[in-house]
């Protein structure tokens with residue numbers, strides 16, 4: 001081991017990148033090691049033909065405006081990258097589209113959302129007010145008590161938080177609404193969270209409405225790759241070193257303390273601090289030698305379940321979106337109002353059923369996103385990785401394209417003209433996510449956020465091993481905003497330890 005770094009960061013996903021940049025900002029000598037040949041993890045793009053396809057980002061939360069900045073804008077400002085980026089406010093909260101011509105676009109203002117829903121569902125007028133008031137009350141109480149850590153938090157002071165913290169979204173929706181279509185429409189955000197309403201905490205739905213309506217959904221010029229490039233460039237400008245095509249094979253632990261890493265090429269590099277942006281599962285089970293991680297931590301991890309992966313179509317069209325009837329940036333495609341656990345079972349099957357999909361068309365918010373006269377669609381549905389691991393290698397291509405056809409048929413059932421304008425089409429399966437992220441079963445949202453594993457019970461950024469921290473979607477909530485923030489928290493933990501030393 002020659003150079004000893006102050007910290008080594010394993011993985012250049014959102015959490016790894018912000019941890020690295022924050023540590024170098026305080027003068028630490030940091031090495032960032034990434035297995036892929038570009039930074040970003042999920043936050044990347046790739047090129048096919050004349051299109052640069054966005055991999056993951058549909059709607060960035062927590063931004064707010066320059067005048068009324070949200071937490072993410074403030075954080076990116078503190079990292080020194082905000083002026084390197086051009087953010088694009090998205091005009092829609094979302095549209096819900098169904099075969100047969102049903103379309104319900106919602107704008108981003110809360111009162112507009114409420115008015116649009118009341119117009120379509122006048123018989124549920126009072127219930128619509130009740131639902132959004134409850135979501136806002138819950139979010140405000142959660143932020144005050146939990147996020148800002150009110151030391152005097154109590155049931156009396158925060159009655160909504162205490163009453164709803166452990167209710168599923170389905171329980172709340174069933175109590176407030178009667179119309180099944182309305183229930184399906186106001187719960188579509190579960191597609192961003194990985195679990196259907198019967199299993200998902202109401203808290204997440206409430207927080208997503210609050211953050212998107214208050215701070216508005218955003219995208220960026222150049223997509224999420226521009227964000228990743230900006231953070232890594234800042235990291236290098238601060239004096240950090242990044243190595244791509246450089247996976248980590250082992251985190252060296254001696255006497256209960258981190259001592260460095262071994263790369264997949266066999267190089268040993270010393271450091272007393274390691275931040276892992278890899279999954280907690282691979283960190284504990286693959287990267288650290290057996291017998292070192294305390295049994296208690298392994299048992300705790302064993303009680304959690306893995307989130308789904310995703311099946312994604314990246315479609316380049318040779319026309320403007322309006323030519324095929326697409327007029328909103330974010331579209332949740334519904335086949336029916338199925339609101340039972342059957343949705344969960346569908347996610348465990350290979351083929352595309354009538355499950356929820358989200359289709360983004362960034363070009364409607366940013367006309368320069370694709371080449372002139374073209375546009376791109378990113379269509380995602382959630383699928384667990386396990387059935388894909390059982391597909392024999394010889395049948396993988398056939399199964400992948402069969403599923404892609406099934407998904408495309410669902411899109412064409414709503415937008416029939418899409419089929420005759422496809423110029424490029426690429427497909428990502430759970431195995432693609434497994435390969436590029438290195439996460440078990442290609443899970444894209446870390447551990448499942450079941451009621452027992454909600455934001456109140458997450459693993460956290462620290463570990464029982466001295467000097468080992470976690471940053472990313474496996475130690476807290478997933479999504480861009482939480483994982484970017486995760487890196488900052490991990491960095492703060494290390495800086496605090498160093499200050500105290």
Ligand SMILES: Cc1cc2nc3c(=O)[nH]c(=O)nc-3n(C[C@H](O)[C@H](O)[C@H](O)COP(=O)(O)OP(=O)(O)OC[C@H]3O[C@@H](n4cnc5c(N)ncnc54)[C@H](O)[C@@H]3O)c2cc1C
Nearest residue numbers: 011013014015035041042058059247248278472473479480
């Ligand atoms: C299809 C899709 C759509 C999404 N849509 C949205 C959205 O609209 N809004 C939103 O907020 N979120 C969305 N997300 C989720 C969001 O992208 C993720 O939660 C977030 O980007 C995860 O960041 P992370 O820090 O956990 O790192 P990850 O992105 O998981 O990256 C981990 C990195 O670590 C590297 N790595 C792993 N092991 C090793 C090793 N041993 N050595 C070196 N490197 C290693 C990997 O190569 C990877 O680069 C979406 C995700 C996907 C896949």
